[in-house]
Every structure is written in C-alpha cells, then in structure tokens.
Amino acid sequence: MLNIFxxxxxxxxxxxxxxxxTFVTITVLLMAFYPTFGNDVAMVDKLLANYPKELLxxxxxxxxxxxxxxxxxxxxxxxxxxxxxxxxAANYGFSVLSVEERELTADYLMSKPVSRKEILVAxxxxxxxxxxxxxxFIWLSTLGTxxxxxxxxxxxxxxxxxxxxxxxxxxxxxxxxxxFVSVLMRKVRSVLSFSLALAFGTxxxxxVRAIVGGKLLGYFSPFYYFDPxxxxxxxxxxxxxxxxxxxxxxxxxxxxxxxxxxxxIYSL
Numbered sequence: 001m002l003n004i005f006x007x008x009x010x011x012x013x014x015x016x017x018x019x020x021x022t023f024v025t026i027t028v029l030l031m032a033f034y035p036t037f038g039n040d041v042a043m044v045d046k047l048l049a050n051y052p053k054e055l056l057x058x059x060x061x062x063x064x065x066x067x068x069x070x071x072x073x074x075x076x077x078x079x080x081x082x083x084x085x086x087x088x089a090a091n092y093g094f095s096v097l098s099v100e101e102r103e104l105t106a107d108y109l110m111s112k113p114v115s116r117k118e119i120l121v122a123x124x125x126x127x128x129x130x131x132x133x134x135x136x137f138i139w140l141s142t143l144g145t146x147x148x149x150x151x152x153x154x155x156x157x158x159x160x161x162x163x164x165x166x167x168x169x170x171x172x173x174x175x176x177x178x179x180f181v182s183v184l185m186r187k188v189r190s191v192l193s194f195s196l197a198l199a200f201g202t203x204x205x206x207x208v209r210a211i212v213g214g215k216l217l218g219y220f221s222p223f224y225y226f227d228p229x230x231x232x233x234x235x236x237x238x239x240x241x242x243x244x245x246x247x248x249x250x251x252x253x254x255x256x257x258x259x260x261x262x263x264x265i266y267s268l
Contacts (some may be wrong), residue, residue, distance in 0.1 A: 001118040008096075008126035016130055019088050020137040026084065027138065030077045031145035034070070070155035071232040074146060078163055078228040081138065082170065083203055086222070088134065089171040090195035092127045093178020097260060098188040116261045124179075124253075131171045139164050159235045166226040166237070169245050173222040174198065176252035183259040219244070 066072045097120070114122075142164060146155065178198065182188050202221040209217035209224060218224030225241040 001114055001122045004114065004119060004122035005126050008123050009129060012126065012130040016133050019134045022084065023081065023134060023138045024141040026081060027077065027141040027145055030080065031074075031149045034073050034149045035151040070146065070150050070153050071159060072229075074142075074155075074160060074163075075228040075232050078142075079223075082223060082226070082228075083199060085138075085167060085170060086174050086199035086202070087195055089131060089174035090178045090198045091191055092131065093175040094182045094188055094194045094198075095178075095191045096123045096127050096182075097179055097256075098182045098185075098191070117257070120257060120260055127175065128172075131175065132168070135167050135171065138167060156235065159232050162235065162237065163226075163228050163231050166231070169242070169249070170222055170226050172249045173225075173245055176249045176256070179256045180252040180259075183256050183263060 067076060142160065146160060178195065181194070181198075188194060203223055205217050206221040206223035206227070209215070209221070215224075222245070225238070225245050231237060
C-alpha cells in the first residue's frame with residue numbers, strides 16, 4: 001500500500017507545481033490591485049452603486065463589506081480562488097479511481113498483492129496530501145499579499161484565517177463527490193469535462209441563488225456553504241452548513257468505498 005501511495009504522490013508532483021504557481025499568481029495579481037481600490041472608499045462605493053445589485057451578488061460582492069476595505073476586497077479575491085480550488089479538487093476526484101480503467105492498466109494494478117481497500121486508501125491519501133500542499137501555498141500567498149498590499153488599512157487577521165480554514169473542507173467536498181460519481185460510471189472518458197461541469201455548475205447554482213434569493217439552490221452548491229463574505233462579516237461559520245458539509249463528505253466517501261470494492265473493473 002505504501003508503494004502505491006508513493007507512486008501516486010510522485011505522479012502528482014508536476015500537478016502540485018502547476019496548481020501552486022496558479023494559486024499564487026492569481027492571489028498576487030488580484031491583491032496587487034487593492035491599493036487602487038482602498039485609496040478612495042467613496043469613489044469605489046459610488047462606482048459599485050451604478051451596477052445592479054443582482055450582478056454584484058452573483059460575483060460575491062453584494063454583502064455589507066465595502067470592496068474598498070481589506071476584508072471586502074479579499075472576499076472578492078477568495079470567491080474567485082474558490083472556483084479554481086473546486087476545479088482542482090473535482091479533477092482529482094474524477095481521476096484518482098478511474099485513471100487505470102481509462103488507460104487500460106487496471107489488470108496490472110489488480111494483480112498486485114494488495115486489496116481494493118488498500119488501493120483506495122493509498123490513492124485517497126496521496127490525493128489529499130497533494131491538495132494540502134497546494135492549500136499551503138494558498139495560505140502563504142494570502143497572508144503575504146494581504147500584509148504587503150493592505151496599504152496600512154485595518155483588517156482582522158483571525159477572520160481571514162477562518163476563511164482559509166474552510167479550504168480543506170471545500171476541497172474534500174469536491175474530491176469526495178468526484179470520486180463517488182466516478183465509481184458510479186462504467187468509465188470516465190474525459191476527466192476535465194466532468195470536473196469543469198461540477199465546478200462551474202455548482203458555482204452558477206450559487207450565483208443564481210444570490211440573484212433570486214432564498215436558500216434552496218444553495219444547499220446544492222458548496223460555494224454557498226463557504227461564501228467568504230458572511231464569514232468575513234460575522235467572523236464565524238454557519239454550523240448547520242458545516243454539519244451538512246461533513247455529512248456529504250462522509251456519505252460520498254462511504255458510498256465510494258462500498259461501490260469500489262464491489263465493482264467490475266473495466267479493462268482490456
């Protein structure tokens with residue numbers, strides 16, 4: 001099992017580098033614009049007042065926090081980051097258990113003296129470690145850029161740390177859902193198509209919810225569970241949504257395990 005873990009993690013090294021550079025670049029580029037917004041609060045608020053409220057809500061800017069404040073601006077930055085975090089986690093979820101079937105190497109893997117349970121645990125462990133490493137780069141780039149580009153404006157670091165703590169749960173949601181859907185299907189032919197569909201589909205659901213109001217659509221979108229604006233405003237997480245997140249993750253992983261150890265593996 002350890003050899004499978006090492007092999008899987010080694011296969012992710014290039015992906016870790018690419019995604020880490022992507023997250024750091026996005027964070028630095030977006031936060032670098034903050035001093036321009038923060039220098040004139042009245043001008044920014046007046047500018048945003050000209051846009052429809054529904055449009056601002058769809059892009060995560062409809063909260064009480066002003067875009068000219070550090071928390072308000074970071075809520076916008078983090079909402080943008082979340083989309084890429086979802087794509088990465090979903091991509092790993094759809095790929096981690098389907099790659100052998102897609103590349104017709106399942107026979108070789110199954111011939112090894114390891115159980116399917118051990119294969120599943122090793123693959124999940126390597127994938128989760130990969131997500132944790134890229135998560136660490138998001139933390140470092142966020143804490144560094146917020147400090148460098150805050151332009152002396154006040155902000156509550158504990159609230160930003162609370163937002164960052166939600167990333168690992170957010171990643172697990174998309175990873176576990178992706179894994180569950182992949183074992184439901186006979187063969188995942190295009191991992192990227194599925195991961196983009198899941199990430200953008202749930203993002204659009206949350207945007208529509210923000211426009212039309214209500215909570216029903218939000219329950220189908222992890223973006224609603226960890227909307228950065230309310231977290232940065234209140235400095236707390238929604239306990240009900242946090243509990244729901246845990247339930248979805250556990251249910252998805254349990255169902256994935258049950259289906260994977262029983263399924264007929266597609267091969268040559």
